[in-house]
Amino acid sequence: MMYEQSVFNVPVHTTIYQKTMLEIHVRKLAGVVSAYINDSGCMTVRSRGIVSRKIVGSLIQEFTASEQLVSKQLPKKKAEKSAVSIYRRDAITAGLGLVGLQLLRMYSPTAFKSLYIARSAFTLFVARNFIRDGIGGVIKERQLNADTLTTTAVIASVIAGKPESSLTLLMLANAAEMLTTYTAEKARNHISDMLRLDQPHAWKIEEDGHERKVAVESLQPGDRICVHLGEKICVDGRVKSGAAAIDQSSITGEYVPVEKSNGDYVYAGTVVKNGFLEIIVEKVGDATALARIVHMVEDAQSRRAPVQNFADQMATKLVPISFIAAGLVYGLTKDWQRVLNILFIDYSCGLKLSTATAISAAIGRAAKRGVLIKGGNYVESLGSIDTVVLDKTGTITVGTPKVVLIEPAKGILDKELVLLAAAAEYHSAHPLASAILDYVAEQGWEVPNHTSSETIIAKGIKANVPDSEEITGGEILVGSIPFMRENHVECQISVERGQTYADCGYNVVYVARNGIFLGMLVINDPVRPNMKKTINRLRRNGIDEIVMITGDSKNVAQHVAGTLDIDSYHAEVLPADKALLVSKLQRNSHVMMIGDGINDAPALAFADVGVAMGGRRTDIAVESAAITINSEDPLILPEMIDLGQRTMKIVQQNFTTTIAINTAAMLLGAIGRTSPMVSALIHNAATIGVVLNSARILLMEKKK
Numbered sequence: 001m002m003y004e005q006s007v008f009n010v011p012v013h014t015t016i017y018q019k020t021m022l023e024i025h026v027r028k029l030a031g032v033v034s035a036y037i038n039d040s041g042c043m044t045v046r047s048r049g050i051v052s053r054k055i056v057g058s059l060i061q062e063f064t065a066s067e068q069l070v071s072k073q074l075p076k077k078k079a080e081k082s083a084v085s086i087y088r089r090d091a092i093t094a095g096l097g098l099v100g101l102q103l104l105r106m107y108s109p110t111a112f113k114s115l116y117i118a119r120s121a122f123t124l125f126v127a128r129n130f131i132r133d134g135i136g137g138v139i140k141e142r143q144l145n146a147d148t149l150t151t152t153a154v155i156a157s158v159i160a161g162k163p164e165s166s167l168t169l170l171m172l173a174n175a176a177e178m179l180t181t182y183t184a185e186k187a188r189n190h191i192s193d194m195l196r197l198d199q200p201h202a203w204k205i206e207e208d209g210h211e212r213k214v215a216v217e218s219l220q221p222g223d224r225i226c227v228h229l230g231e232k233i234c235v236d237g238r239v240k241s242g243a244a245a246i247d248q249s250s251i252t253g254e255y256v257p258v259e260k261s262n263g264d265y266v267y268a269g270t271v272v273k274n275g276f277l278e279i280i281v282e283k284v285g286d287a288t289a290l291a292r293i294v295h296m297v298e299d300a301q302s303r304r305a306p307v308q309n310f311a312d313q314m315a316t317k318l319v320p321i322s323f324i325a326a327g328l329v330y331g332l333t334k335d336w337q338r339v340l341n342i343l344f345i346d347y348s349c350g351l352k353l354s355t356a357t358a359i360s361a362a363i364g365r366a367a368k369r370g371v372l373i374k375g376g377n378y379v380e381s382l383g384s385i386d387t388v389v390l391d392k393t394g395t396i397t398v399g400t401p402k403v404v405l406i407e408p409a410k411g412i413l414d415k416e417l418v419l420l421a422a423a424a425e426y427h428s429a430h431p432l433a434s435a436i437l438d439y440v441a442e443q444g445w446e447v448p449n450h451t452s453s454e455t456i457i458a459k460g461i462k463a464n465v466p467d468s469e470e471i472t473g474g475e476i477l478v479g480s481i482p483f484m485r486e487n488h489v490e491c492q493i494s495v496e497r498g499q500t501y502a503d504c505g506y507n508v509v510y511v512a513r514n515g516i517f518l519g520m521l522v523i524n525d526p527v528r529p530n531m532k533k534t535i536n537r538l539r540r541n542g543i544d545e546i547v548m549i550t551g552d553s554k555n556v557a558q559h560v561a562g563t564l565d566i567d568s569y570h571a572e573v574l575p576a577d578k579a580l581l582v583s584k585l586q587r588n589s590h591v592m593m594i595g596d597g598i599n600d601a602p603a604l605a606f607a608d609v610g611v612a613m614g615g616r617r618t619d620i621a622v623e624s625a626a627i628t629i630n631s632e633d634p635l636i637l638p639e640m641i642d643l644g645q646r647t648m649k650i651v652q653q654n655f656t657t658t659i660a661i662n663t664a665a666m667l668l669g670a671i672g673r674t675s676p677m678v679s680a681l682i683h684n685a686a687t688i689g690v691v692l693n694s695a696r697i698l699l700m701e702k703k704k
Contacts, residue, residue: 004046004047004050005044006056007042008043008045008053008056010037011060022037022060023036025063026045029055032045032046032051043056087175087178094126094171095167095171097123097167098164098167102164119163123164124154127166130154131151133147134149144319145316146319149343150169150170150346152326153340156326156339156340157336157676160340162336165677168680169677172680172681173680173684199231201213201215202216202227203228205224216284217285219235220281221281221282223280226277227244227277227279230271230272232271233246233271235279236268236283236287237266237279238280238282239263239279240278242277243260243275245274246266247271248267257273267288311352311355312351315351319346321347325666326339338669338670338672341669341675341679344679344683345662345665345669345683349687350662354687354691354693355654355694358650358654359376359380359651361694362376362697363376364698365697366627366640366643369631370630371627371630371640372630378609380644380647382640382641382647384608384648385609385644386544386545387585388592388594389547389581389592389603390548391548391549391595391600396564397525397526400525401432402523402525403438405522406521406522407522416470418439418443419470420465420511421436421509422445422447423448423463423473426453428455436509448465448466448471449465451464451465459480459482460479460480475515478509480508481510483510489510489516491517498520503555503559504555505524505558505559506524508521508522508523528634533635534634534635540638541645542645545585547585548568549570549573550572553572556571558571579603581603582607586608592608593607593611594613595613607626609626611625612629613628613634614631627640646697653690654693654694657686658687658690661686662682662686
C-alpha cells in the first residue's frame with residue numbers, strides 16, 4: 001500500500017518536549033501512520049490518504065506555544081492533589097458530624113429532634129460536591145450518573161427524616177474517592193517517579209582541568225562533566241575517558257550493569273555502579289532520551305483502551321437499575337430504610353476506577369522494564385494476540401555478521417589466515433569485511449598493511465600484502481568461490497564443505513595467497529541469545545502461530561526457521577510486501593509484528609500491535625510501532641504479552657467482583673437485612689478492593 005507523505009515546518013524555538021507532544025498528537029489523527037520531526041525542524045507525516053493540513057497546522061500552533069503547554073501540564077497535578085485533599089476533608093467532616101450527632105441523640109434525644117433543619121443543612125453541605133456533579137450530569141449530559149444516585153440517596157434520607165444516615169454514605173464515599181484517586185494517581189505516576197532525574201547538580205570540568213559543581217540546567221552540548229561512583233548521570237553524551245559499570249535499568253529495563261568506556265554512549269538517569277567517567281555532553285534537559293520516554297509514557301495514559309469505554313458505558317447503564325430497584329422497593333414496602341439501602345449501592349465507581357487503574361498500572365509496569373506502550377488500547381490488544389510475526393535481520397538475529405568458524409588449509413595457522421584476509425579487506429565497507437575486522441579487534445591483533453588493493457564487485461578483493469614478523473605476504477585473494485576459480489585457485493575439497501555451510505544460510509569467504517588456497521572463513525549473523533527460549537515462552541502464553549519474514553534467500557530462512565522451530569517463514573520478501581503479508585494474517589488472527597528497520601515500518605503500522613525492538617531500531621520504525629522496546633533481550637516480548645493477558649484477566653475479575661458484591665448488597669438491602677450504613681460500607685469496600693487489585697500489577701513478579 002502506498003502512503004501519502006506531507007512535510008510541515010515547525011517553529012525554530014520549539015523545545016524537544018513540545019516536539020514530542022506534537023508528534024504524539026499528530027499520530028492520533030485518523031489515517032496517520034507516522035509523524036517525526038527532524039533536527040532541522042521539519043515534520044514528515046506519512047498517512048493513508050491525504051492528511052488535513054489545516055488540522056495539523058492547528059496542532060502545531062497549539063503545541064508550540066510554551067505558555068499553553070505549561071497550563072496544560074502543571075494545573076493537572078495541582079488539581080489531582082487538591083481533589084485528594086477535598087475528599088479527605090469532606091470524609092473527616094462527615095465522620096465527625098456523624099459521631100457528634102450520634103452522641104447528641106444518645107444524651108439529649110429532645111435536642112436531637114429539634115435540630116432536624118440543622119442536621120439536614122449539615123448533610124446537604126457535606127454532599128454539596130456530589131449534588132453539584134449529580135445534577136450537572138443530568139442537565140449537561142442528559143443522563144444519570146453515580147453522583148446523581150448519591151444525590152438522590154441524600155435527598156431521600158432528608159425526606160425520610162433521617163439525614164444523618166447519609167453521613168455514613170458520604171463519609172465512606174469520600175474516603176473511597178480519596179483512596180481510589182490516590183491509588184490511581186500513584187499507578188499513573190509510578191514510571192515518572194522511577195525515571196525522575198533527581199540530580200540537580202553535576203561536576204563540570206573546566207578548561208584548567210578542575211571540577212566545579214554546577215546546576216544541571218546550566219550545562220550545554222560540548223561541555224565536559226565527570227561522574228563518580230554512585231552518582232546518577234544527568235545528560236546524554238559520549239564517554240571521553242574512564243571506565244565504569246552502568247545501571248541502565250531505567251532506560252533499557254536490564255538490571256545487569258553494562259560496561260562503558262571510551263567512545264561509548266551513556267544516558268541521563270543511569271547510575272554509575274563502579275568506576276569513573278568523563279563525559280562529553282550531547283543532550284540535556286528535555287532533549288535526553290529519559291525525558292522523551294517520560295513525556296511519551298505520561299501521554300500514553302490518556303489513550304483509553306476500548307475496555308475502559310465499555311466500563312464507562314456499562315456503569316452508565318447500571319445506574320438506572322438502582323433507581324428502578326429503589327422505586328420498586330418503595331412501591332412494594334413503603335419502607336424508606338430499604339429504599340436508602342438500594343440507593344446507597346453504586347456499580348460505576350468500581351467499574352470505572354479499577355479499569356483505568358489497571359491499564360495505567362500496566363503501562364507503568366512495562367516502562368519499568370524499558371518498554372514504552374503508546375496507549376491503553378495497545379495493552380488490551382496485547383491480551384488478545386495469537387500470532388507473532390518476526391523480522392529476521394536485527395530482530396531474530398543480532399544484525400551484525402560475525403566470524404563463527406575458521407577452517408585453514410593444512411600447514412596454515414588460524415591467525416595467519418585471518419590477518420591476511422583482514423589486511424586485504426581493511427578499507428572495504430562490505431559487512432563481511434567488517435565481520436573479519438571486528439574479529440581481529442576482539443582478539444587484540446594488529447591488522448597488517450597492504451600496498452595496494454582492488455575490489456571486484458560482487459566477487460571479492462585482490463590485494464598486495466608485504467611480509468611482516470607474523471605473516472608471509474604476497475598477492476592475496478579474498479572472496480567467493482567463482483572469484484577463486486577465475487584466478488585459477490584450486491580448492492575443491494573446501495568448496496564441498498563451503499557449500500554445506502552455504503546451504504545452512506552461512507556466508508563463506510575463501511582466502512588464497514599467490515594462487516594457493518589458504519582456507520576459508522565462515523561468517524554468519526548469529527541468532528540473538530535467548531531467542532529459542534523466547535519462542536517457547538510465546539507458545540506457553542497461548543501464541544498459536546509464529547511467522548518469520550525476511551528478505552534473505554530461502555536457504556537462509558529455512559535454516560533459521562528450522563533451528564528455532566518457527567511455524568512458517570516467508571523468504572525474499574520485498575519491504576512493500578511485508579505489510580501485505582501482515583494484512584493477510586489479520587483476516588483470521590490478532591497479529592503482533594516485531595521489527596527494527598525502515599523496511600519494517602509499514603508492517604508495524606498495519607499490525608494490531610507493532611513492536612520496534614533493540615538499540616539499533618530506526619526512528620521511522622519507532623514512530624510506526626505501538627510499542628518500543630529499548631532492550632536487546634527478546635525475552636521481554638513474551639513478558640509483555642503476559643502483562644497484557646494478566647491485565648485483562650484482572651479487569652475481568654474486577655468486573656465480576658464489582659457486579660456480584662453490589663448486586664448481593666442490593667438484594668440484602670431490598671429484603672431489609674442490612675442498614676444504609678452497612679450497604680455503604682459494602683459498596684465502598686468493594687470499590688477500594690478492586691482498585692487495589694488493579695494496582696498490584698505494579699508489583700507483579702515476572703514469570704520465570
